Amino acid sequence: MKNVLLPTDFSENAWNATKYAIELFKDEKCLFHLLNTYTPVIASSRFMATSLGNVQEGSMRTSSERGLEDVLSKIKKKYNNPKHNFNTISSFSLLVDEIKDIVEKRNIDLIITGTKGVSGLDEVFMGSNTVRIIKSVKNCPVLAIPQHFKYTSPTEIAFATDFNRFYSLSELQPIIDLAKAFKAAIRIVHVQYEIKALSEIQMFNLNMLRKYLNEVEHYVHTVSELNSVSKTLEVFTKELDIHLLAMLNYQHSYMERMTREPVVKRMAFHTQIPLLVIPELGMNVPSKTSQDSKNAVAD
Template structure:
């Protein structure tokens, strides 16, 4: 039983991510946890009656709960997958804080969220909420779905890495599970500023990576950097018609480099394809396959 967390603000962007998640796991037993958080605006006036704040919070809570009920109804209207169950969570809380609590308490396997460019310049390539989730959640993969991306079965998956870090099986398991489920090809892409031979450490890590991926079809692609990592990966994914891009998120990783790149360089990578960001789990976490989770809670 897979536990999937779907944060929603009832926007078209969030609905698109919800549709993607349902299609992605249509053949799996899943519990989708639909989360909406709300924080009523604080009314500040010394002449305001003391119960106004409570009334306002109650109204916002009612809107949140009603929105979640309508969302479940809309899902059931468009999709009829018997292995799927839905739970709703309406919470007076900050989004990232609530997500972290739910990941721990429920045992979430993956967070799937929509991406939308922020209005400001900072973090424009994915949207500030998505980036905050990726930076804050340290024990659960995050799959970010572009605002206008139509679902395509991910039979071509790119895994971007520089081979400078040892991988644990627990970190690679989400990619392996997807590849097996969709009989996908994994294309390991290594971006180099200038093409040169791998070091001994890089070769060792590459060989370990191939060992972990021995049950799925995979290839290694070394490409020259074009202006920036994000631009290079954008070109690579378009040329090879990649359906999903996966990265590990750790210090000095491609993911970290992309979040630090100048805004002008990141613009080209503005939410082109789904991006799976896997946190740094290390060697102490057991590999968690989607097939052996039994702690889901259903209605």
């Protein structure tokens, strides 16, 4: 059974990500963990009675638990899939800290979260919470769903890479599983500042990548950089009607470069399609492939 973590703040944005998750895994046995965290505002006065803080915490806990019950009720009313089970977690904690803890303790396979371009320069990329989760969670992939994205089966998946790093099978497994499940084509996209031949190391890494992907349909695309990596990928995904963009997050990766790009360059890039960010796992982590993942797919 696949373990999927769904953080929610009860917004439309979070509900959209929840709907996407349920549709994506409609043919797989899944345990979805619905998480809501709450932290009372710290009182500015040092003379405030502790009891008042306890009352506030109790009220917020009740509100959190009721919110989770409402989400669960909406899910059961709309979907009621016998393959899906749900667990609710209401926690007095900071969101990222709680997510890291749950990923470890509950063997989470994937985090699916909503994104929205909030106003504020640092949050243009895809929302500060999403960026914090991606940067902080080192042992679990994160799938970020744009605020207004309507579910589409991901039959066209783009994997953005520069071939400068050797990938392990465990890192590529989430993409391979999705491709097999949806009979999807994987489009490996390499953004170059100026088009030139690959180095020996890049060729070796490309050949290894193609070996890992030998059981799925895949293509290699080399594209010239348009103003920034983020803008280039945005144009590429639109032109080829890509349903999901995947990237590995490691030092000097496209993902890291995009989160560091000058704000002016990335302002145009609002994640229009789901973005799967896979952490750097290295060679020693066994790939998490369940029998269900292998068999999951709809005809």
